[in-house]
Amino acid sequence: MSNIVGIEHDRVTNTVSTDFPGYSIEANNEFDIEEFKKKFQINISYITERTANFDLIGIDTSIANAFRRIMIAEVPSVAAEHVYVFNNTSVIQDEVLAHRIGLIPLKVDPDTLTWVDQTVDEKDRFTDDNTIVLSLDVVCTKNPNAVPGDNRAENLYRNSNVYAKDLKFEPQGRQTETFEKNPVVPCDPNILLAKLRPGQEISLRVHCILGIGSDHAKFSPVSTASYRLLPVIDILKPIAGSDALEFQKCFPSGVIDIKENGEAFVKDARKDTVSREVLRHEKFNGKVKLGRQRDHFIFNVESTGAMPPEEIFFKSVRVLRNKAEYLRNCPIGNLN
Amino acid sequence: MSEPTQQQHPNEEQPEDQEMDEGLDLEKIKLLPGATDDGTAASFQIIDEDHTLGNALRYIIMKNPNVEFCGYSIPHPSEAKLNIRIQTYGDITAVQALHQGLDDLIKVCTHVEEEFSSKITQRDYSTEEP
Numbered sequence: 001m002s003n004i005v006g007i008e009h010d011r012v013t014n015t016v017s018t019d020f021p022g023y024s025i026e027a028n029n030e031f032d033i034e035e036f037k038k039k040f041q042i043n044i045s046y047i048t049e050r051t052a053n054f055d056l057i058g059i060d061t062s063i064a065n066a067f068r069r070i071m072i073a074e075v076p077s078v079a080a081e082h083v084y085v086f087n088n089t090s091v092i093q094d095e096v097l098a099h100r101i102g103l104i105p106l107k108v109d110p111d112t113l114t115w116v117d118q119t120v121d122e123k124d125r126f127t128d129d130n131t132i133v134l135s136l137d138v139v140c141t142k143n144p145n146a147v148p149g150d151n152r153a154e155n156l157y158r159n160s161n162v163y164a165k166d167l168k169f170e171p172q173g174r175q176t177e178t179f180e181k182n183p184v185v186p187c188d189p190n191i192l193l194a195k196l197r198p199g200q201e202i203s204l205r206v207h208c209i210l211g212i213g214s215d216h217a218k219f220s221p222v223s224t225a226s227y228r229l230l231p232v233i234d235i236l237k238p239i240a241g242s243d244a245l246e247f248q249k250c251f252p253s254g255v256i257d258i259k260e261n262g263e264a265f266v267k268d269a270r271k272d273t274v275s276r277e278v279l280r281h282e283k284f285n286g287k288v289k290l291g292r293q294r295d296h297f298i299f300n301v302e303s304t305g306a307m308p309p310e311e312i313f314f315k316s317v318r319v320l321r322n323k324a325e326y327l328r329n330c331p332i333g334n335l336n
Numbered sequence: 337m338s339e340p341t342q343q344q345h346p347n348e349e350q351p352e353d354q355e356m357d358e359g360l361d362l363e364k365i366k367l368l369p370g371a372t373d374d375g376t377a378a379s380f381q382i383i384d385e386d387h388t389l390g391n392a393l394r395y396i397i398m399k400n401p402n403v404e405f406c407g408y409s410i411p412h413p414s415e416a417k418l419n420i421r422i423q424t425y426g427d428i429t430a431v432q433a434l435h436q437g438l439d440d441l442i443k444v445c446t447h448v449e450e451e452f453s454s455k456i457t458q459r460d461y462s463t464e465e466p
Binding site: 020 | 360361364365366367368380385386388394395399400401438439440441442443444445447451452460463464465
């Protein structure tokens with residue numbers, strides 16, 4: 001059976017994978033790693049500091065989806081977990097401020113920290129191996145050199161805005177050496193945390209630890225990790241003349257081009273958003289078939305900045321393999 | 337406090353306990369009631385796993401020609417439990433099918449990682465967002 005998901009004006013068809021043994025006479029479909037290696041392909045479109053876009057071709061949804069889910073929820077990263085507030089006279093409440101601090105992505109390689117062992121006594125639980133300490137000390141004052149007539153807060157006061165960059169790294173123990181080359185800083189320095197007025201101040205300490213996204217979204221290393229299936233546009237009957245121009249307008253620019261003889265052809269189906277606009281026009285009825293290729297995943301991974309996006313994907317693959325390996329070595333007990 | 341050293345009690349005649357030293361996690365996967373006596377059909381309960389592993393494992397076990405049926409469910413959304421049912425045609429046991437599936441999944445992951453890292457080292461891609 002074809003591996004094209006059919007897209008009609010009111011429904012999608014042929015969505016379920018059927019590549020299993022006994023399903024069809026033509027294909028054997030037994031799992032064979034050599035067969036998988038032959039079919040599987042990766043094409044990388046681009047990788048920047050924060051985003052990656054690549055295609056996984058010839059892999060089943062269940063496995064591609066596992067990678068996506070792991071990138072969001074199971075690849076570890078570092079975030080603030082405990083906030084000790086010494087003084088907070090600002091209008092933002094302690095718990096709200098603590099929450100905002102928690103959500104700030106930090107530029108820390110998660111591999112440099114170990115997991116906090118929750119079974120250890122609380123006094124000995126946090127060490128220089130597993131905890132990063134940040135401090136935030138800001139006092140808002142009047143600006144004695146304020147330009148008269150300019151009523152902006154930035155001119156009238158000092159420290160009226162508290163930003164993520166005001167969180168200062170305080171290396172503990174051996175961290176002075178281990179973090180010498182890359183001290184801990186927020187990935188985005190200009191995230192606004194609080195606003196102050198003269199006389200108000202914030203003084204607190206933050207303990208940051210390793211965690212995973214399924215525990216709290218602040219530990220997720222990605223802002224988004226998603227995939228879409230490659231669009232397929234099949235022109236069944238030739239579309240030419242003024243109809244071709246109208247046909248072209250049903251798609252985002254660059255998807256459909258027109259030949260010299262005035263006939264429309266598919267130039268780049270990948271750019272299509274599959275809006276199905278073309279299916280609303282009576283005149284194109286039966287002339288075009290929309291679909292998506294079921295085993296062609298276009299991944300888009302956006303990192304929060306702590307790790308390069310390709311590393312997040314690598315880690316997701318390793319996490320899935322570790323899960324399988326761990327389970328493989330577990331003895332099967334009896335349910336009592 | 338009152339529990340004596342009862343954990344090491346071998347309540348099953350398992351001659352091969354080579355795995356006893358590393359993965360001593362007896363809670364991770366358990367056999368659920370409803371298995372056939374010959375072991376060709378059985379359900380397992382896996383703790384702390386979800387659709388991520390469940391669906392991938394189901395798919396890869398279903399690709400085994402000796403397997404007649406494989407399905408999984410998360411019995412309750414607020415319990416981190418994964419139930420997986422395997423029925424074979426009789427040539428292998430459900431446990432063998434499960435282990436085969438896990439091995440296949442490991443192979444797939446290894447190949448995906450190798451392929452991706454070879455593409456990364458080739459540096460044959462744009463470093464700017466279009």
